[in-house]
Amino acid sequence: MSLRNEQSAPQHASFAHPAAPVVVLAGGVGGARLATALQATLPPGALTVIVNTGDDFEHWGLTVCPDLDTVLYNLADLHNPATGWGRRDDSFATLESIGAIGGEEWFRVGDRDLATHLRRSEWLRQSITLTEISDRLRRSLGVPSHLLPMCDEPVRTLVHTDEGDLPFQHYFVRRRCEPIVFDLSYVGAADAQVSQAVRHALHSAALIVFGPSNPYLSIDPILAIPQMRRLLAEARAPIVAVSPIVGGRALKGPAAKMMREMGQMPSPLTVVDHYGDLLDGFVLDQEDEVLAPAVGMPTLVTNTIMSTPGVGESLGRSLLAFGLGLGASKRGARSLLQPAASNPKPTPAPAHPAQGAQPAKPDTKPLL
Ligand code: GDP
Ligand code: CA
Numbered sequence: 001m002s003l004r005n006e007q008s009a010p011q012h013a014s015f016a017h018p019a020a021p022v023v024v025l026a027g028g029v030g031g032a033r034l035a036t037a038l039q040a041t042l043p044p045g046a047l048t049v050i051v052n053t054g055d056d057f058e059h060w061g062l063t064v065c066p067d068l069d070t071v072l073y074n075l076a077d078l079h080n081p082a083t084g085w086g087r088r089d090d091s092f093a094t095l096e097s098i099g100a101i102g103g104e105e106w107f108r109v110g111d112r113d114l115a116t117h118l119r120r121s122e123w124l125r126q127s128i129t130l131t132e133i134s135d136r137l138r139r140s141l142g143v144p145s146h147l148l149p150m151c152d153e154p155v156r157t158l159v160h161t162d163e164g165d166l167p168f169q170h171y172f173v174r175r176r177c178e179p180i181v182f183d184l185s186y187v188g189a190a191d192a193q194v195s196q197a198v199r200h201a202l203h204s205a206a207l208i209v210f211g212p213s214n215p216y217l218s219i220d221p222i223l224a225i226p227q228m229r230r231l232l233a234e235a236r237a238p239i240v241a242v243s244p245i246v247g248g249r250a251l252k253g254p255a256a257k258m259m260r261e262m263g264q265m266p267s268p269l270t271v272v273d274h275y276g277d278l279l280d281g282f283v284l285d286q287e288d289e290v291l292a293p294a295v296g297m298p299t300l301v302t303n304t305i306m307s308t309p310g311v312g313e314s315l316g317r318s319l320l321a322f323g324l325g326l327g328a329s330k331r332g333a334r335s336l337l338q339p340a341a342s343n344p345k346p347t348p349a350p351a352h353p354a355q356g357a358q359p360a361k362p363d364t365k366p367l368l
Helices: 029-041 066-075 093-100 111-125 130-140 168-174 196-204 215-223 228-234 255-261 268-278 286-295 311-325 327-335
Strands: 022-026 047-051 057-059 062-064 146-149 156-161 164-167 181-187 207-210 239-242 281-285 299-302
Touching (some): 047 066, 066 130, 156 168, 164 168, 181 215, 239 268
Parallel strands (some): 047 146, 239 281
Antiparallel strands (some): 156 181
16 A cells, blocks of 8 residues: 555554554543544554543642643553543542532542642743643653644633523532533634644644544534635545444433434434545444444445443454555545535435444545
8 A cells, every 4th residue: 555654654564554644533431432542552652632621620729731641541551441430449538628618519539630630731821832831741751642622722612501501610529410412503613723733743644533422512613713614624534433322322421312402313424424525434333233224435334332341453454454445545635626625515425334443435435
């Protein structure tokens, strides 16, 4: 397979996809699991994770970035698989002591986790960018992959519910996702900019993956940054999304509940429609194999439930083979498209009926 970016690849690549730069767009748990699986498969430095910061908020006078931390702790193998947030083997003496003197206890912060929030907030007060801070943190913890916030400016997800407008953490943690969601806004996104680091990662990628993250809470804030959709549409790399919905339900969190509340079917096909023209390929869980013919673009059907040991690694490998395999046909299609940004929805292609990747064929790619 010939890859576009071989010349910019690290020299130590021994993997079958030699150092192809891969970018994952991620929220917390689902995106972090996929990123960890890809990190285990790719050569060091080949993976970049662009992370949602719409969940960020101010707490105890500190800036907390929950999705960046979930991805960081997963990539560093310091995460707590039981909770999906925080660090393994943490203690909560600070939380208890703060509660004892009347402080807020509804958002749980472990003592080791607190160190990250203290350090990040200290650096932010020194006007160091979140991009630079995230890089310092991941290097300190020995993470070989690049970790990028979606932007450096503060963006805050606001959830419009039957209980009024709730800041994201109040909806998610304090109210346990119980309110009915009507709509969302990403406050500050319109004034944010795509950083040089994000622009470079998207431009030089051989494959871009939308992780199996909540489309509304984790991926949409990233897509709300001006220019982001255009950069994705113009990227040379194929874009593949992994479904966060399996068998009509979310494996974690409110994605399926929110779909119902916003008048959508909780289905992988809702995810396909939601991302629309941005996608060149889709990954369906094997439980949803029957839906493959309706996806309307090249589709990989496989086990995507990464809490089962070994599944992440095998998903990572088949996703790379599938996604990178779409590259040649995308290049061919793009060379016929003027301008490159006008990437229409692919014409329906018959999906592979069994587990495994449907080979990408030039005639399945959009030409008009
Ligand atoms: P959050 O910030 O922690 O809510 O994380 P994300 O938005 O990244 O992840 C939440 C989504 O990940 C939910 O919709 C889950 O269904 C999905 N998810 C979590 N683990 C897995 C997994 O192992 N496989 C798949 N396919 N989806 C997953
Ligand atoms: Ca999140």
